[in-house]
Amino acid sequence: MDSCKNKEITFDNETLARFAKAMGHPTRIEILRFLASLDSCYFGDIHNELPISKATVSQHLKELKDAGLIQGEIETPKVKYCINQENWEKAQLYFEQFFHSQQVKAFCCK
Amino acid sequence: MDSCKNKEITFDNETLARFAKAMGHPTRIEILRFLASLDSCYFGDIHNELPISKATVSQHLKELKDAGLIQGEIETPKVKYCINQENWEKAQLYFEQFFHSQQVKAFCCK
């Protein structure tokens, strides 16, 4: 008993909203798409793809990291970023169940 | 020729980010879940579900409407809201293709 404790997923609004919020900017979508098309890459590679300052790129990366969608690893003097596989799949699951939740319908208006 | 013009979908970052941004707040997720579980309902029903002022609810509904995820229809003196089916499916498609886009991978770091 309790053997599935670490598998339990609560599809709470806060978690889904946090994932969605992190995806709520074109630049961050671009970063995620870029990282999702690779195994990993360095900060500089990401910065090269974008027409914005490194400070802003770093800021967007921090938000994606805080939301759990990506992770960074120091490889002095560079920093390697990649998709956080576990949370990426969790997010995918959240969005999937969310968009499929309209199957059962009913009227609430009289 | 050109017969599929109205079917073409561009999976651009701006559109996906706009959908995501609209979903980037727990209250709006709650509203969407509620509407998705029904065929439609009135503003008052939505307001009843939430512990916030009607002004704020109205504001959130406006954002969801602007993002295209829901639609409102006046049924004097009430206002009936429902999921915008077309855009809901479009959003679903956008998120699906986004999360599946990591299939093909490559290295960018040397």
Added chain:
DNA sequence: AATATTGTTCGTAATTTTACGAACAACAAA
């Protein structure tokens, strides 16, 4: 005409987001 119901809009305040240059930190190379 006065009153009640239903939501939107207005005005406002506090917070968050977005973006940038400059300064900084950590390390490698000259």
Added chain:
DNA sequence: TTTGTTGTTCGTAAAATTACGAACAATATT
């Protein structure tokens, strides 16, 4: 030790978000 490379952090400014009460609009009802 000085210089160069790579990114983060700081400070700041402008804009957007979030939330609320009050006022308003539109329509029924009394």
